[in-house]
Amino acid sequence: MKRVIQAKALDWARLSLSFLWLLTGLSSLWLSPNIGYAVLARGGITGPLAELCLWSGSLLDISIGLWLLAGIKLRLCYQLQLGVIVVYSLLLSLIAPEFWIHPFGPLSKNLPILVLIFYCLEMHPNSLKNESERVERSVV
Numbered sequence: 001m002k003r004v005i006q007a008k009a010l011d012w013a014r015l016s017l018s019f020l021w022l023l024t025g026l027s028s029l030w031l032s033p034n035i036g037y038a039v040l041a042r043g044g045i046t047g048p049l050a051e052l053c054l055w056s057g058s059l060l061d062i063s064i065g066l067w068l069l070a071g072i073k074l075r076l077c078y079q080l081q082l083g084v085i086v087v088y089s090l091l092l093s094l095i096a097p098e099f100w101i102h103p104f105g106p107l108s109k110n111l112p113i114l115v116l117i118f119y120c121l122e123m124h125p126n127s128l129k130n131e132s133e134r135v136e137r138s139v140v
Helices: 002-031 033-042 047-070 074-095 110-123 131-139
Strands: none
Touching: 002 033, 002 047, 002 074, 002 110, 033 047, 033 074, 047 074, 074 110
16 A cells, blocks of 8 residues: 555656646746746846757756656656756856745755655666665655
């Protein structure tokens, strides 16, 4: 029973992460690109380079969201997400460090998201050598 609940929790975590990546990518492209351009401009990125950055980041986010939905090679997907969020967070910290104390938490929210992704990575069936290790990790 406990394994079934853990498997369902892992699936829900993966689906919620997919929703987050898809929404972020789609909103950056079509719902509110002006916000992205404004942040990039604060970092001195304007014109065609800003366009490239916005489209590249958005397509990367959408690709990660779709990858999570597909459920293929999830360990690699989780590892990529960890790297992307760290890079995004470092860049945004340089451009707009006040986002760490922003009331809506555009940067501070990344910390629990990183923990969730790390949990998904660690609990992924291919991450565990055997069933006893999985049980041990879930108890700790």
